Amino acid sequence: MKVTVIGSGYVGLVTGACLAELGNQVFCLDLDGKKIDCLNRGELPIYEPGLAEIIARNVEAKQIQFSSNIQDAVAHGDVQFIAVGTPADEDGSADLKYVLEAARNIGRYMTDFKVVINKSTVPVGTADHVMEVIASELKISGRSIDYSVVSNPEFLKEGVAIEDFMRPDRIIIGTYADISGLRAKALMRKLYAPFNRHHERTLYMDVRSAELSKYAANGMLATRISFMNELANLAEKVGADIEHVRQGIGSDNRIGYGFLYAGTGYGGSCFPKDVQALVRIGYQHQTDLKILQSVQAVNDSQKIILVEKIIKRYGHDLTGKVFAVWGLAFKPNTDDMREAPSRTIIRELLLRGASIQAYDPVANKTAENSFKRDFNDGCEELNRVKFVDTMHQALVNADALVIITEWKAFKSPDFSLLKEALNNPVIFDGRNLYEPEDMTAMGFEYYGIGRSTNLLNS
Ligand SMILES: NC(=O)c1ccc[n+]([C@@H]2O[C@H](COP(=O)([O-])OP(=O)(O)OC[C@H]3O[C@@H](n4cnc5c(N)ncnc54)[C@H](O)[C@@H]3O)[C@@H](O)[C@H]2O)c1
Secondary structure: OOOEEEEEOOHHHHHHHHHHHHEEEEEEOOHHHHHHHHOOOOOOOOOOOOOOHHHHHHHOOOOOOEEEOOHHHHHHHOEEEOOOOEEEEEOOOOOOHHHHHHHHHHHHHHHEEEEEOOOOOOOOOOOHHHHHHHHHHHHHHOOOEEEEEEEEOOOOOOOOHHHHHHOOOOOOEEEEOOOOHHHHHHHHHHHHHHOOOOOEEEEEEEEHHHHHHHHHHHHHHHHOOOOOOHHHHHHHOOOOOOHHHHHHHOOOOOOOOOOOOOOOOOOOOHHHHHHHHHHHHHHHHOOHHHHHHHHHHOOOOOOHHHHHHHHHHHHOOOOEEEEEOOOOOOOOOOOOOOOHHHHHHHHHHHHOOOOEEEEEOHHHHHHHHHHHHOOOOOOHHHHHEEOOOOOHHOOOOOOOOEEOOOOOHOOOHHHHHHHHHOOOEEEEEOOOOHHHHHHHHHOOEEOOOOOOOOOOOO
């Protein structure tokens, strides 16, 4: 099938690459010329394990192409995926300007039947909005062409995006019930047929239910995280260990283990903005989503929980203190720094006078760019952040280690080397990577999240 993907970011590139791998002819469009140049040089503008290999193979086989030419992109695909960003607007609602611009371009240049697929995460009612925008473009130029809009939200996780896309738990397809909607549904069934060989993974529904399902999924996952973070803070007070509690409840198959880790709060390009957008949708429909408002508030305070522990240990003035930081990306296996807790934590430490020696296996560069945006480029605080090339370099002459992202490489370090490199054997572990008893036995002063043996409990 001929497929166009509008927006070549995390979701667009993975969608395009995987559909090309399955034999479709894919055209990836992006208006960011630098991204397209980078892709056409054979480089990837993002880090996502396994993606480079699939793209290289399909470029070679001429199954995928990258371009900024809107007219060619619209002409190419029978199906047009919209996979552009939907960042939070000032009031927290999803900003649809990129989605609607993409829709406008489709309306402007289409010459035959198109299925327009909203893959971006969008509020309920956006498919109607996209239908209207295309209709108005057609009207302006006096053309009458059939089309239909489909809601096909994406559930991939950065870091394991290829696996998620190729072996999804489910594929949600929301279509309209009219004749064009039925035609669109048939094309979607054909496009996704390879995913349903072993068993049917596709759930067909109306567009509004599909749109709401995506927000509901992220809202639920974020709720589990905030619930555990809140309980972790209580665990510290009552002398319990949140890791035992996690296993105690996760083993109940009505609950399950997923998304129950206490830590430094959720970040990334999805949970923060999607929870915010869902609260906003509720507000617009006179429905107060109280649980999700609390989820957000808990997450905001959890992002500074490590800073509070550090202040409790060293006081408010951190001038002259050097902290080694392991992990900057919002989660492992990605270089994505959007809403990463590391940004909040490092900012708070810098503002109190500390210096940072930071290491991330892949996100040093994106982190540096984010910090330049967070602090005005050239300001004094930025001079106190040093990005280093190895985990060990970060430790040398640091007063303590702060772990923010749970990269595999951090899980079993050589603790004797670690102790030797640090000025003092102190670890603030925002991901509970180690056992408090083991750390104490090895002579470390160890602070986890919600662990009963924390020395700072009071
Ligand atoms: N990143 C994830 O893990 C993830 C997972 C599921 C769903 N989503 C959703 O998917 C959508 C895309 O997210 P992302 O992380 O891939 O975003 P991204 O910012 O990485 O990529 C979006 C791309 O769209 C391009 N773009 C913007 N307007 C355009 C236009 N009119 N024509 C062509 N290109 C245009 C931008 O230049 C950018 O490269 C969002 O709605 C997001 O919420 C993201």
